[in-house]
Amino acid sequence: MTDDRQLVSAVLACEHGAFARLVERHQKLVWHLVFRMVADAEDTRELSQEVFLRVHQRLAQFRFDAALGTWIGQIAFSVAARHLRRKRLPLVSHDEFGGDQESVNLFARIADDTDLEAEFCSAEEVKHLGQALAALPALQRTLVTLYHVDELGIPEIARITSLPQGTIKSHLFRARKLLRDRLSPALGVRP
Amino acid sequence: MTHSREEIELAWQQAAEQQGADSTINGDPGTRSYRRLYAALRQVELPEAPEGFAIDLERAVRLRASPDKAESMEQWGVRVGLVLLLVLLAASILAYALPLWQLLTAQGHHLPWHALLASAVALLAVACHDRRPSRFVRRH
Numbered sequence: 001m002t003d004d005r006q007l008v009s010a011v012l013a014c015e016h017g018a019f020a021r022l023v024e025r026h027q028k029l030v031w032h033l034v035f036r037m038v039a040d041a042e043d044t045r046e047l048s049q050e051v052f053l054r055v056h057q058r059l060a061q062f063r064f065d066a067a068l069g070t071w072i073g074q075i076a077f078s079v080a081a082r083h084l085r086r087k088r089l090p091l092v093s094h095d096e097f098g099g100d101q102e103s104v105n106l107f108a109r110i111a112d113d114t115d116l117e118a119e120f121c122s123a124e125e126v127k128h129l130g131q132a133l134a135a136l137p138a139l140q141r142t143l144v145t146l147y148h149v150d151e152l153g154i155p156e157i158a159r160i161t162s163l164p165q166g167t168i169k170s171h172l173f174r175a176r177k178l179l180r181d182r183l184s185p186a187l188g189v190r191p
Numbered sequence: 192m193t194h195s196r197e198e199i200e201l202a203w204q205q206a207a208e209q210q211g212a213d214s215t216i217n218g219d220p221g222t223r224s225y226r227r228l229y230a231a232l233r234q235v236e237l238p239e240a241p242e243g244f245a246i247d248l249e250r251a252v253r254l255r256a257s258p259d260k261a262e263s264m265e266q267w268g269v270r271v272g273l274v275l276l277l278v279l280l281a282a283s284i285l286a287y288a289l290p291l292w293q294l295l296t297a298q299g300h301h302l303p304w305h306a307l308l309a310s311a312v313a314l315l316a317v318a319c320h321d322r323r324p325s326r327f328v329r330r331h
Contacts, residue, residue, distance in 0.1 A: 023245035041238060049251075173204060176204055
């Protein structure tokens with residue numbers, strides 16, 4: 001029996017501590033996903049609680065047609081998306097470049113090398129990146145976090161968000177380009 | 192053959208993923224910038240769940256799962272309280288009524304009906320006690 005099945009059986013049998021173990025195993029993914037969607041610490045806590053309460057309510061119906069983490073991620077995404085709809089906040093922005101419609105000379109940017117040592121990032125860059133990430137539309141910053149921080153694959157992200165893989169790849173492409181463009185000015189690089 | 196701007200950017204992004212953090216690969220500046228971005232993304236701090244979050248949730252679902260237990264404990268407490276009250280009331284009535292009854296019967300008078308009526312009302316109150324689930328259990 002896999003870990004997931006053992007854990008689910010233990011929770012359904014009301015074994016003491018089983019549900020707490022399930023929460024501990026998946027709370028990081030849920031917290032990251034919800035936080036990136038709603039961008040508010042208090043709402044994140046409340047919604048994360050709601051996610052796990054729903055997980056508990058529906059656990060008996062889980063059929064293992066996906067990994068347990070994926071199923072929990074789906075619930076988290078759905079709860080967060082509903083929260084944004086209730087607050088009339090957009091999931092995606094039509095103006096995906098946030099107003100930075102600069103006309104870019106692509107080859108000029110190539111000449112302005114910003115990364116002599118690609119594997120090293122200063123604290124300053126990380127801080128600027130954090131701000132740029134927070135400024136992205138909810139869906140894009142969530143997808144970037146799931147892919148690069150939580151290291152989920154595209155197929156799994158597609159199952160969690162119920163979006164086509166092509167759409168996810170497109171959002172990731174645009175979000176990364178936007179982040180890279182926004183990071184460059186922070187480093188004082190001439191266009 | 193010229194490539195569109197988007198195709199070039201996509202090629203950089205994909206190359207950066209393939210090269211990863213391998214410092215032995217130099218690559219072109221565009222790819223290196225994306226490698227730098229990916230490395231920075233892995234360092235961005237995200238909030239985590241507070242201490243005790245999982246335990247609190249387990250406690251909450253256990254309480255939700257056994258409302259009958261909570262209800263029966265509450266009703267048990269109410270019944271114990273009522274029984275104690277009755278015992279005190281009965282003792283008070285007897286302490287008052289018995290000597291008076293003896294006195295009255297010695298003088299040819301009737302039983303103290305008001306004391307008996309008070310006891311009957313107390314018993315009726317217990318019998319009509321609200322047996323519905325408490326509001327707390329219903330709400331949670």
